[in-house]
Amino acid sequence: MANNVFGEPLITCSKEPVTGYFRDGCCNTDQTDAGLHTVCIVVTEKFLQFSLAAGNDLSTPLPQFNFPGLKVGDKWCLCALRWKEALQHHYAPKVILEATHEKTLEVVALSDLIKHASR
Numbered sequence: 001m002a003n004n005v006f007g008e009p010l011i012t013c014s015k016e017p018v019t020g021y022f023r024d025g026c027c028n029t030d031q032t033d034a035g036l037h038t039v040c041i042v043v044t045e046k047f048l049q050f051s052l053a054a055g056n057d058l059s060t061p062l063p064q065f066n067f068p069g070l071k072v073g074d075k076w077c078l079c080a081l082r083w084k085e086a087l088q089h090h091y092a093p094k095v096i097l098e099a100t101h102e103k104t105l106e107v108v109a110l111s112d113l114i115k116h117a118s119r
Contacts, residue, residue: 002028003102005110013040013099014075017068027077027101035079036107040099042118043074050091056082075099080107087112094118 002010015025021037022028029038041047043058048070051058058076061069070076075096084107086092095116104113 002026004098005100005102005105005113006097007102008098010101011096011098013077013096017070017074017076018066019075019077021077023066027099029101029103036081036103037077038080038101038104039078039083039108039113040096041076041078041083041093042096043070043072043076044093045072047086047091047093048072050086050089051082054082054085080104084108084112087116092116 004010010026010028012025013019013027018025020026020028021033027038027040029036048059058070061067083092093116095113096118097113100113
């Protein structure tokens with residue numbers, strides 16, 4: 001059983017759209033997940049624009065990859081380093097801490113995640 005950043009059982013991030021590296025709705029990870037898709041975010045327009053400008057279009061659907069395209073308010077398992085990059089540029093989206101995998105703490109400080117917690 002995977003744990004969140006508080007060392008408690010990881011809760012589901014989103015089933016609609018279905019998210020996660022394994023498309024199981026959770027921000028689970030393993031050694032094959034090079035992107036570390038572990039941060040459960042709440043998508044904002046500001047973040048979508050930042051991501052697009054950084055070369056990662058998250059709003060356009062890619063059916064061949066079972067990717068619906070994200071819209072404001074969706075919850076999504078984001079790569080930890082992408083979240084950290086957004087943070088450094090002041091575009092970090094809110095985070096659902098209980099659905100964010102503890103592996104995230106290898107690259108992002110808990111204090112930064114808490115500052116951006118979705119309430």
